[in-house]
Amino acid sequence: MALATNMRRNACLVTNWLVASGKLNFLSVGFEHASYSIIRKTNGLRIFGDQLEASRTYATSCAKLSDEIQKENSDSNMLVDSFGRMHTYLRISLTERCNLRCQYCMPAEGVDLTSTPKLLTRNEIMRLANLFVSSGVNKIRLTGGEPTIRKDIEDICLELSNLKGLKTLAMTTNGIVLARKLPKLKECGLSAINISLDTLVPAKFEFMTRRKGHEKVMESINAAVDLGYNPVKVNCVIMRGFNDDEICNFVELTREKPINIRFIEFMPFDGNVWNVKKLVPYSEILQTVTKNFVNLTRLGDHPTETAKNFRIDGHQGTVSFITSMTEHFCAGCNRLRLLADGNFKVCLFGPSEVSLRDPLRQGADDNELREIIHAAVRRKKASHAGMFDIAKTANRPMIHIGG
The missing domain is CATH 3.20.20.70 (Aldolase class I)
Structure with a gap:
């Protein structure tokens, strides 16, 4: 597990560096397909997915890191899931x-x-x-x-x-x-x-x-x-x-x-x-x-x-x-949602919700609340195939994502 996590983190850091430096100018993932066939152009060279095996699944799963947070030792403070996606x-x-x-x-x-x-x-x-x-x-x-x-x-x-x-x-x-x-x-x-x-x-x-x-x-x-x-x-x-x-x-x-x-x-x-x-x-x-x-x-x-x-x-x-x-x-999802009732959703399309209101009102301190948030993000899935499950949660109105 630790090895897999490190591979994901390294893949994320490599991809973020390539995007930030302008060396990676084309990113494409067919997430609806079973295989992740990626062709990248780097300084005019065609690099196929097999040569970037460790990072190909996560190539577009990582938000571009800002200059302030490109240090690896800051990752523990960031909302990063197990697939390397940074939530900002x-x-x-x-x-x-x-x-x-x-x-x-x-x-x-x-x-x-x-x-x-x-x-x-x-x-x-x-x-x-x-x-x-x-x-x-x-x-x-x-x-x-x-x-x-x-x-x-x-x-x-x-x-x-x-x-x-x-x-x-x-x-x-x-x-x-x-x-x-x-x-x-x-x-x-x-x-x-x-x-x-x-x-x-x-x-x-x-x-x-x-x-x-x-x-x-x-x-x-x-x-x-x-x-x-x-x-x-x-x-x-x-x-x-x-x-x-x-x-x-x-x-x-x-x-x-x-x-x-x-x-x-x-x-x-x-x-x-x-x-x-x-x-x-x-x-x-x-x-x-x-x-x-x-x-x-x-x-x-x-x-x-x-x-x-x-x-x-x-x-x-x-x-x-x-x-x-x-x-x-x-x-490439980097989005989270806090509902009006204090429930926290890590996937806008998923039915899972974690209450932040209840522990907050029960006296949880900031560190305890932060750990609840981080734990929920770490459990986020790679994708949500059941796109209609959102309609089955708590009789909530439709949520569009045109943000």
Whole structure:
């Protein structure tokens, strides 16, 4: 076991050095296949997987190390799993509540909500966030439910942005109330924004979300652009027969503004009434875009990136594809999730959860909480093949990963 762990660590360090130095300029793992056939180009030389046996399985399983943490003796403080993946990205759900009722996310009557006393307080969120950041997390994304409906959202942003070592504080929101709150949120340190919008047609928006508000979301997108967010990321779940005819209209939003349209493959699950026939695969969405827009150029993606990113000549913004279903990206996963009730998930698609709230409230000190977190990360699987298991956990609404 110790030998295997050292091999993984060494493979991770080699890969990180190659990426950081620019010597490794192509990484590709077909995680959906049984074999890991990797061809790398290093200074013009073709090196085949058999020559890098120790590291080929883990080549894209390692986040690029920053200059501050490239020393091997710091590994024990980092959130590294047994496959060498370094976890630097934490998603914090601030609330289970939402002011929309999207049909693919939850039933019209909503879902059973956790009682308020069982939800994390702001102080508890801050204590746990500080533990994660001190263990190498440098990016936090605030999610929900809908994070902007939490009354203390500005205070949370201000305190989180002041954590030493945190580089990015992001938020994913439906944009309904964002426009009026965003100036203050930016002052409080919110540095990146994702806005969910699945249609540019108001009537479709009302049908899908069971609420009005399309104009408010568009206002929020424009407000984010005006405030200097670059890019303003717009998450769009593509569903056959609903909005697949709007793909090019969404791409047009990138022509004059620094907007990153992120097309997300629809993920059917037991709790929504939308079946797998609604799935429009990445290859089909990409084909639609390439037929209608010339000079689509693939950008270089970070090994931990969940999106395939493209630029179109003459457009200020960019287009991305999140292939949650057809080409999942477990190999490079560096993400963790803290739910509003204090449960900790090391895999966004997996059913396993570990409570951090309970030991915190039972008097656990920071070292004890940190060990619980590290132990959970060490148990993380290489991949999660049962993509729909997430729908079977605690009657939670659908979780998309367009961050």
